[in-house]
Amino acid sequence: MTDKRLNILVFSSLFPNAVDPVLGVFVENRLRHFLRDTGHTATVVAPVPWFPFRGRIWGRYGRYAAVPAREIRAGVEVFHPRFLVLPKVGMAFTPGSLARAGERCIRGLLRSGKKFDLIDAHYLYPDAVAATVVGRKFDLPVVMTARGSDVTEIARMKGPGKRIVKAADDAAHVIAVSNSLRDELLTMGVKAAKVTTLRNGVDAEKFSPAARQEIRAKWAGTGSVALYAGWLISRKRVDIFIDAVAKLGPDTTAVVAGEGPLLASLRQRAEARGIANRTVFLGKVAPADMPGVMAAADVLVLPSEREGWANVLLEAMACGTPVVSRAVAGALDLVTVPEAGALVEGDDPEAYADAMARLFADPPDRGSTRNYALSFGWREISLAQERIFMSVTGDEYPTWE
Numbered sequence: 431m432t433d434k435r436l437n438i439l440v441f442s443s444l445f446p447n448a449v450d451p452v453l454g455v456f457v458e459n460r461l462r463h464f465l466r467d468t469g470h471t472a473t474v475v476a477p478v479p480w481f482p483f484r485g486r487i488w489g490r491y492g493r494y495a496a497v498p499a500r501e502i503r504a505g506v507e508v509f510h511p512r513f514l515v516l517p518k519v520g521m522a523f524t525p526g527s528l529a530r531a532g533e534r535c536i537r538g539l540l541r542s543g544k545k546f547d548l549i550d551a552h553y554l555y556p557d558a559v560a561a562t563v564v565g566r567k568f569d570l571p572v573v574m575t576a577r578g579s580d581v582t583e584i585a586r587m588k589g590p591g592k593r594i595v596k597a598a599d600d601a602a603h604v605i606a607v608s609n610s611l612r613d614e615l616l617t618m619g620v621k622a623a624k625v626t627t628l629r630n631g632v633d634a635e636k637f638s639p640a641a642r643q644e645i646r647a648k649w650a651g652t653g654s655v656a657l658y659a660g661w662l663i664s665r666k667r668v669d670i671f672i673d674a675v676a677k678l679g680p681d682t683t684a685v686v687a688g689e690g691p692l693l694a695s696l697r698q699r700a701e702a703r704g705i706a707n708r709t710v711f712l713g714k715v716a717p718a719d720m721p722g723v724m725a726a727a728d729v730l731v732l733p734s735e736r737e738g739w740a741n742v743l744l745e746a747m748a749c750g751t752p753v754v755s756r757a758v759a760g761a762l763d764l765v766t767v768p769e770a771g772a773l774v775e776g777d778d779p780e781a782y783a784d785a786m787a788r789l790f791a792d793p794p795d796r797g798s799t800r801n802y803a804l805s806f807g808w809r810e811i812s813l814a815q816e817r818i819f820m821s822v823t824g825d826e827y828p829t830w831e
Contacts, residue, residue: 436819437545438472439570441532441561442552444577445476447497447510452717456577456630456741457552460811462504463631467812470819473507473544477531480512511535522589528560533567546570547823554580554597555590562600571602571822575628578738579665581611582759585618595619602822605815607739608760628815629763630739631808637721637748639800645726649710653681654790657727657751659720659742660734662690667756669699670733673779676703678787684709687723724749729771729789733782737761747771747803750796754785769794769802 440461444454454476465472481495497510513531516523536546551561551574558574565572574597585591598604598620605628606612612627646655656678658671668686675684684705686696693711700709715723724730730746732755739760743753752771755761765773771794772785 434820436470436547436823438470438548438550438819439536439546440472440474440476440550440552441564442474442557443477443513443528444553444557445474445508446503447476447478447508448501449493449496452714454552455717458503459633459741460630460808460815461506461550463633463808464812464815465506467809468816470816472550473509473539473546474503475509475511475532475535475539477513477528477535478510479515509535509539521587525556525559525563525593528556529563532560532564536564536568540568548573548602548819550819551575551601553577554594555584558601559590559593559597562597566600572600573603573605573818573822574598574601575605575607576611576615576738577607578611578759579736581606581614581738582736583665585614591618598624603818605818608763610759610762611738626814626818628811628818629760629806630741630744631806631811632741632744632748632803634748634804634807637724637745637803639750639796640722640725642725642750645722649683649685649726653683654678654786655683655685655727655729656786657685657687657724657730657746658732659687659715659724659730659746660732662686662688662692662696664692665735667733667735667777668692668696670777670779670782671731672696672699672703672705672709674731674733674782674786675709676705677779677783678790680708682708682786682790685712685723685727686710687712687715687720689714720745721749724751727751728793729754729786731782731786732756732761733774733777734758735777739763744803744806747799750800752789752794752799754782754789764806767802769798771799 446453446455446458478494478497501508511531513527549561549565549570549572551558554576561572585594604625609627612625615625616622700706724746730751730753737759746753754772757773757775774781774785
């Protein structure tokens with residue numbers, strides 16, 4: 431047996447940075463736990479779109495320009511090379527642009543004396559497709575992770591879908607964060623022997639019951655609180671959440687934590703449904719504050735049309751809050767016991783309202799909900815990931831604990 435320590439090159443445009451600390455935080459979380467649990471080391475290459483001007487006036491592109499070229503996050507060195515994004519033709523062009531940016535950055539790292547054993551790429555398109563190009567260039571095996579809409583949405587497009595299957599063929603291994611994503615990849619033609627399901631875990635120290643009554647008193651006093659947390663975009667179907675709360679009694683408050691292009695229309699929807707006076711829009715919530723928001727709710731609702739493994743469900747449970755989720759993807763693997771909450775088929779707001787009402791009337795013990803979430807720890811995921819990494823680099827599995 432060997433005691434070799436791997437030096438991993440993490441490659442993804444979905445990674446937090448100093449300007450946007452919540453972007454791709456799920457990638458950083460898995461990496462952070464993996465390094466802590468195994469003792470391996472990593473360097474992150476997280477490209478960001480090139481834009482010449484900084485400042486709020488330029489919107490998200492102005493924020494991209496403000497991202498530093500290099501930073502240290504939780505002791506890990508992170509590089510942010512720039513890649514070119516072209517409007518309208520970006521879907522086809524971006525993998526090549528990402529690959530070129532990654533190649534330039536990695537070549538510089540190698541010249542500085544760094545050595546890498548493999549590439550750990552997150553999100554299949556364009557990131558993992560680009561990573562396989564880089565892997566061939568530097569003769570590094572690539573492990574790519576499918577995380578959700580890269581499979582349920584992008585892979586269903588003819589061009590990207592073909593390139594994803596080709597990248598999977600070129601990769602040493604593919605990780606899917608839920609069984610449903612794995613099944614979809616197999617249906618697309620990815621070889622079963624290459625795909626392993628490794629769900630995400632939950633940080634039990636970060637996501638825990640907080641000052642529940644103190645926070646919820648700001649919203650609803652003694653009434654019930656239903657929470658949605660996430661991007662305000664079409665596929666998340668926050669409209670169903672608003673409509674469902676409108677069907678509940680006047681003592682139920684809807685709390686929406688997140689930002690996105692649908693914010694204004696959702697405010698209008700709450701007004702039209704007559705619940706504007708009991709709908710709280712929190713906007714973007716800092717990661718440090720999210721556990722308190724989750725703990726203050728009586729239920730978290732996620733009506734998304736598509737998901738991979740929705741971390742928000744497990745995080746809410748770790749805070750003691752049961753969930754109501756559409757019966758899709760990772761939710762099918764997660765909401766399997768009464769203390770977890772309830773699943774809903776389809777998009778009928780009445781069904782979501784009924785599920786919420788049942789949990790309000792007969793809530794599971796919050797300690798039991800948290801204990802169930804704690805069974806989804808990170809260590810076993812880290813060790814399984816380590817086995818994959820050691821295998822694709824041709825090394826035997828290490829003996830250390």
